[in-house]
Amino acid sequence: MPISRRDILKSLTITAITGSVLRVIPLEAAAYAHRMVRAEKAAAENQAYAPKFFSAHFYKTLQSLCQTIIPSDDDAKGAIEAGAPEFIDLITSENKEYQVALGGGLMWLDNTCLDRYGSAYLDCTPAQQKEILDLIAYRKNAKKDPSLGQGIEFFGFLRKLTADGFFTSEIGIAYLGYIGNTFVKEFPGCPPVPEA
């Protein structure tokens, strides 16, 4: 019978109750438990994600914006592959303020694109999409055109959540070059610092 993560966690709990709390968790068991978590997650990822808050249309729009904010490029894959839209949908489904800010923001974007270009954002041409994003991606544009204020606020918030989703992913962490979260016997200290 294969050992499940539940079994591992259960055995650890029993150790804690019956043995001394000071008893050290076997490192292999800890590593194994983490591998199981990842394997379960990977299995779940093979199924298409069903959005919890956004409708199909707005979830597609969200995905498109995430992809634009942190795209897949020659350096590394992007926000979509990193699971940013799923993360954003999940926390939005639990937070009424986010629902207004992001749900309303996406509708603002569609409404504005309809007014300007006659189509919702997803149906606009790449040039039109770039034009509106270039307007709402910078706060200074609100000084020239105050009607952009709400879009700028929305995009600024989405940019932060997209960065969250990307840089907390396995892809994003590898892209940054974070090395750690591991067991080392002795802390090695600082390698030579290049001249400023």
Add this chain to the structure above:
Amino acid sequence: MQVKRTPKTYDVCIIGSGASGGTAAKVLTEGGLSVALLEAGPPLVPETDFKEHVWPYELPHRGAGVGGRARQGLEDEFLAPNGAWEIEGEPYVSAPGTRFRWFRSRIVGGRTNHWGRIALRMAPVDFKVRSRDGMGDDWPLTYDDVAPYYDKVESYIGVFGTKENIASAPDGIFLPPPKPRCTETIIKKACDHLSILCIPSRLAILTQPHNGRAACHYCAQCGRGCITASNFSSSQVMIPPAQKTKRLTLITGAMARELVVNKDGKVEAVSYIDKATREENRIHARAFIVAASACESARLLLNSRSTLFPDGLSNSSGVVGRNLMDTVGSDGGGYFPQLEKMPAHNHDGVGGMHMYLPWWKFDRKNDFLRGYHTEFGGGRGMPGVGDYDDLCDDFEGYGSALKQECKKKYGTYIGFAGRGEMIPNENCYCEIDPSAVDQWGIPVLRFHWKWSDNEIKMAKDMQETYRQITEAAGGIYLTSTQPDGPHPYGIADGGVIIHEVGTVRMGERPATSALNQYCQAHDVKNLFVTDGASFVTNADKNPTLTIMALTWRASEYLLDQAKKGNL
């Protein structure tokens, strides 16, 4: 409702299982006494409760918590369990026009599961401030009285550091310190240039195996709780040896409501709510140690009114709830371009700073009284939610340029946290709110808070110093603060630094203090208050080490009294 009575009478009942309660439990049970230890929260199982070594992508919320509400600050999903700024069903109130924040833990071990492990001794001068500058009060004991207990605590729990012979930062019994990180070598160099002291920090983290506990494995995650117990927590280091004696009865989910006095004016029992059944129970004991955290302890005493003690227990002086202090906190940070060129490397280290800046201007006249120390950190840590908020706002835009900018700036920030001494003032106190109760029916606390000019001048000095150090190190200081408004010079709201102390202070005179130097109530001889409530002042030293030293001392005194048959 029937009130259950437990027939057994313990030698001692301790209320609260954190730094103080855990220490008392260890010393008293090892000294041969039977102890009931009450904890308002649940038991702790490190192996399953701690999220050590979990990556953010292994959690659906990535550490942001349900609804993203924990995107920043202490309440992230990785934190060791049950520490929170708000506890559902257990509110507290700030008086109109004032702001106080109260971080509480409801879990075995209390806030020692979360703390920064910073273990600093108070200096000799810190115990005698009134004699020096006329403000506040002197302690009823001296550094020499406490030093042997600092020794005992450090020897037992394990603290790393170095002997430096600095008047404001007494040396202790230290394990070797870890090597500095890159961020620390940069700041050390700048401080040397500016003649600011920068020395290895003093943290209750094991750099060598110690008393049966494994050495640190350098994952930088102390705040998540440590599965190998390589840092200090009461739950993993104080309570297990007490349990080993078989003389400890740990009662969890027990919310103390009132201390009950007999006709002789001694405490005979504590009434508590069993959270699981919502029933009221009682524990009888010969002596009581209140160690529920400074404000919670004051609350319990104030809620323990009787004919003999109409203003609350041990409060004939009226000081209970008064003299509430926190630490003066002002933070700032900068960008250090030389860190952009660092090759990827493991920067984790222990869960806290490897170096710090003790108070260095003790030998001159300053614009303010007392002093502060500085904690600092930054660099290539594990990425987390909220880390890119500021960069996104500054850089704006989108696309590969934004992505590359994030990578370029990763690990290039260093933040400073000033932690200074507040002088107690009459505007800072807590009292029982006249109308509100918590879900257990217990009247809640109402806080009053106002910083005085001395603290604001200190915060100004912190900001100026951090700009100076940043610029001397070739960095750009990014923090801007205002001299006025709600947070002058970035000063944090009361309570935010989580060093609240002083609410049941000790002193020589029963007219102006509630406890003697052994944390024993002047009014009630079998009652002790051993947590931060007993503090007379709040030096720029994080209070936990001193809480443990004072508790150890009080516990030995209590053991001695028990031997003499005085209980």
